Amino acid sequence: MAWNEPGKNGQSDPWNRKRPGKSPLDDLLAKLKNRGGKFGQGSGGLLTGVLVLIVVGLLFSSYTIIGAREQGVVLRFGQYSRTLPPGFHLKLPQPIESVTKVEATRIRSVTDKVAMLTRDENIITIDFTVQYQVDDSRKYLFSLTDPDGTISAAAEAAVRGVIGGSDMDQVLSAAGANLVAQAQQALQQTLDGYDSGLRVTEVSFQNVAPPDEVKDAFDDVNNAREDKQSIENSALAYASKVVPVARGEAARIAAEAAGYKAERIARAQGDTDRFNLLLAQYKAAPEVTRKRLWLETMEEVMAHNTKIVDDASGRNIINLPSTPGSAPAAGTTQVGAIVPAPGSASDKGAQP
Incomplete structure (x- = not known):
C-alpha cells in the first residue's frame, strides 16, 4: 500500500502521523x-x-434564581410549598416543583374618575389614584383572580363611602386630607377581608370639583373662605404686634405710679417727722425756736426779692444788686418786702 494511500479513516500516513491541515x-x-x-x-x-x-x-430545572425585587412561590405537585427570597435556590426538578416569580417591591397603581353624591346631596367629581404593592406573594397569587380589578372596585367603594358621609364643604375644604386618610384605611380593611396579600401605600385625590353648572358659585364660596382666613391671619398678626407694646406701656405707667406713690408717702412721712421734731424743740424753747423760724423764713423770702424796706430804721429802701435786664426769678416780689425788726411791734404782733 502506498504511503499516501488513505487508511480506514484517511487521516494517517505509513508512519502513523496525522496529515497536516487537520485540527x-x-x-x-x-x-x-x-x-x-x-x-x-x-x-x-x-x-x-x-x-x-x-x-x-x-x-x-433543579435550581432557580430570584431577582432582587422578586419573591418566588414554590408549588409542589400544584400545592403551595414555600416562598423563596431573592437569590440562588435549589429545588426539585419539574414537574415535581415549579416556581412562580412575583415582583413584590414594585409599586402598582390604579386610577379612576367617578361622580359621587355627598351627604348633603351634592354631586361631585373626583379623580383618585391608589398605589399598592404585594405584601404576601402566596395570597396575591391564589386569593384573587384579578388583583387590579379587585382593588379598583374596592377603592371606588371606599371612596364612595367616605365622600357619601361628608358634606360638600368638607370635601372641598382643607378637611379633604382627613377624608383621604379615611379612604385609605377603609380600602386596606376591605383588602384584608379579602385576604388579598396587598398593602395600600397611598391614596390621593387629584381633582375634586363640583359639577360645571355650579362651579362658579363654589369658586366664589372658596374665594370668600380664603379672604376670611387671610383677614383673620392679618388681625392675629396685628394683635401680636400691638398687644405686647400696650402691655409694656401699661407696665411702665404702673411702675411710674408706684414710684410716685412711694415718693409722696416718703415725703409726707419726712414732713411729719420734721414737724414733730420742730414741735418738740418749740415746746422745749419757744422763744429761740420762734426766732430761728423767723430767720429761716426771711432768708427764704429775701432770696427772691430785689428790694427790701427796713421798718426799724425809718423804712429805708435797700436796693439789692441784680443783673441789669434780667427778669426776676420765679417767685420774686416786684414791689419789695417790708421787713420788721426783731422785737418790734409788727414782729410781736406776728408772734404766735
Missing part, C-alpha cells in the same frame, strides 16, 4: 458524528439519547 476539532466532530450514528442504530441507541436529554432537562 483536533475536526477529530472531535468526527467522533460525535460516529456516535450519533450509533445512537440512531437500534432501540438501545435511541433510548440512550432520550435518557441523556431527560437528565439534562432535570439538571437545568
